[in-house]
Amino acid sequence: MIKFLDEKGDDINFEILTIDLIESIYQIDKECFEVYDLNWDRKSIQDTVLDKNCCTYLQLIGEEIVGVINATSKYDHIRIDSIAVKPDYRKNGIGTRLLQKIVEETKALKLKRIELHVWVDNQTAINLYTKLGFQQIDLEEDYYSVGDAYVMELNL
Ligand SMILES: CC(C)(COP(=O)(O)OP(=O)(O)OC[C@H]1O[C@@H](n2cnc3c(N)ncnc32)[C@H](O)[C@@H]1OP(=O)(O)O)[C@@H](O)C(=O)NCCC(=O)NCCS
Secondary structure, eight states, rough: OOEEEEHHHHHOOOOOOHHHHHHHHHHHHHHSSGTTTOOHHHHHHHHHHHHHTEEEEEEEETTEEEEEEEEEEEEEEEEEEEEEEEEEGGGGGHHHHHHHHHHHHHHTTTTTTTEEEETTOHHHHHHHHHHTOOEEEEEEEEEEETEEEEEEEEEO
């Protein structure tokens, strides 16, 4: 499932998957996750957005995609797989809004927990998650190529 948000954070009612769209998501991921050495190609992105257990929200500014969040439904909880906002658009509340959309989706599914991994040195993202009420519950060593990850959860 793929959904679009307008500049006010309202859902836009159209759903269209094009090569350009996949390319835009790929470029954001590439730019934002450079440090992680992710083996993420265009095909994986296409598979993710088409997976019925996955939810992708895209933030549009005009016609430009400036932010993306991916989450997967995992039986009794939701797992956030990635969140990224283009550097020029950060610190404007877009990351918060994308996360809040996943919180809303989780509540609508009547699930009570959201989980994610975050690199222990990614203080920006840790601040964002903490601000939204996530708490550190575990540490997974060598989870990323760059090092360890905190497991964080939000109980709803
Ligand atoms: C993490 C990220 C998605 C945040 O997006 P954003 O749109 O800038 O986030 P928001 O504007 O909603 O900021 C919300 C909170 O995050 C934290 N935050 C955001 N930018 C920060 C920064 N540069 N330094 C410290 N904390 C920061 C703050 O707590 C902020 O709240 P505040 O504005 O009240 O201080 C963005 O920085 C990003 O894409 N980073 C690269 C990809 C990444 O690391 N993703 C997470 C992988 S687990």
